[in-house]
Amino acid sequence: MTTVSRRTALTPRQLTRTGERLSFVYLERCTVHRDANAITAQDADGTTHIPSATISTLLLGPGTRITHQAMSVLGETGAAVCWVGEHGVRYYASGRALTRSSALAEAQATQWANTRSRLAVARAMYRLRFPDEDPSGLTRKELLGHEGRRLKDCYRTQSARTGVPWHGRRYTPGDFTSGDLVNQAITAAAQCMYGIAHAVVTSLGCSPALGFVHSGHELSFVLDIADLYKTEIGIPVAFDTAAEDEEDVGPRTRRALRDRLNETGLLDRCVNDIKRLLIPHAPEASSTSDTADVVTLQTDHDRVVAAGRNYGGTDELPDGAETVW
Known part of the structure; x- marks a missing residue:
């Protein structure tokens, strides 16, 4: 009888590219098994098969159990796995990188180790977020000040657009319900974006810890990347969700964000943005070799x-x- 341990390891050419995957799949109150190279979600309504190689991030909500074989195939295919709570999302684990090349990791370390190039990448990140401004020559303090003003403007603009009252950002770590409805939606959207960014960062073989704007945390680079799309996608989705209904704002925000990410092809864009930030002068087609071993x-x-x-x-x-x- 063939066992899982006798299966040959998948090569990069056999794996689905990060940019072509589903942004995330959320499961709750079910048992996750493995069936060949797919995972199955079994609950009282039956069994659902999910091709594991098409998942970027698997979110496991309350009441879920997962088998060792399911975790094995998710690790082989490079999918990130998150255990999430009832009222929020937290990122705990990830699969291995989808690339065998260390080119991006080495480029990240090189850019990070030099104070000038580290600031240059931070300016490039600001330019990606706000293309109507030129951050050339801005100091770090000035970058932070500009970012803070643009973020406040975004909150006010989205409040006016949706009619949702805005009284400032209020979030108490560990207490999802402490904020008002729109703050809860923003928190849910932000945590989802962190999980997705972490999945992309690790799948490309980069270090989650070596950030260019954030520092001192194991997920500094993840926070950098997630923030690139905060004012464009995350905050507008949160305000739209809060404007629709007061019930189940967390789950509805996750579903709305998932749909928006798939519509906009954010994963593919995120991959390209990371490559351009870390290897800015390389030809796009050959900046890294995804399948080189x-x-x-x-x-x-x-x-x-x-x-x-x-x-x-x-x-x-x-x-x-x-x-x-």
């Missing part, structure tokens, strides 16, 4: 040589060096 060794003068070979006892590094194993 190559390991090299670093040597002097920024040279690399093939891994898996023994270079001991040689002054040079010949192409025909002895194989290690």
Whole structure:
């Protein structure tokens, strides 16, 4: 009998690209199993099959149980998995990267390690958010001030557009219901965006911790990326949801945001934005190799040589060096 442990690992070419996946799937009060390379959600109404390779983020709500085999296939296909609460969304775990290349991770570390390039990326992020402004020459303090004013303007604009009263951002961590209706919707939208951004960041092999605007947190870069789409998508969706009804604002915001993300193709855009931010001068088609599975060794003068070979006892590094194993 064939067992899961005998299945061969999927290669990058067999996986669905991040930008072509569903933004997220939310499940609650069910048991999640594995059936071949799909997951199944079983509840009192029956069993639903979900191709695991098409999921970017799986949100597991209250009353869900998931098997070891289901987690195994989700990890193989690079899907992020989040356990979420009744009134909000929190991100706890993710699958492995969908890329075998370290190009983006190395580019991120290089850009982050230099204070000038780190500020340049922060300015580029501001330009993506507010293309009508030129942040060239702005200091970090000035960037924060401009961002704060634009965010306040966005809240006022959305309030006027939807007729939803706005009395300021109010959110108490761990207490979803402490804010008014629109604040609850904004919190739900923000947490969903964080989970989606985390899924994209990890699927590209980047470090969630090396942020260019945020710092000091394990998800600094995730917060940076999620904020790129806050005023364009997250906040408008939250105000639209709050204007419709007062019941179940959290679940309705998640569903509305999911639909908007799929309509706008945000995942594909998010992937391209990250690549342009980290490798701004590379040709778009060749900025990173998504399917390359190559390991090299670093040597002097920024040279690399093939891994898996023994270079001991040689002054040079010949192409025909002895194989290690």
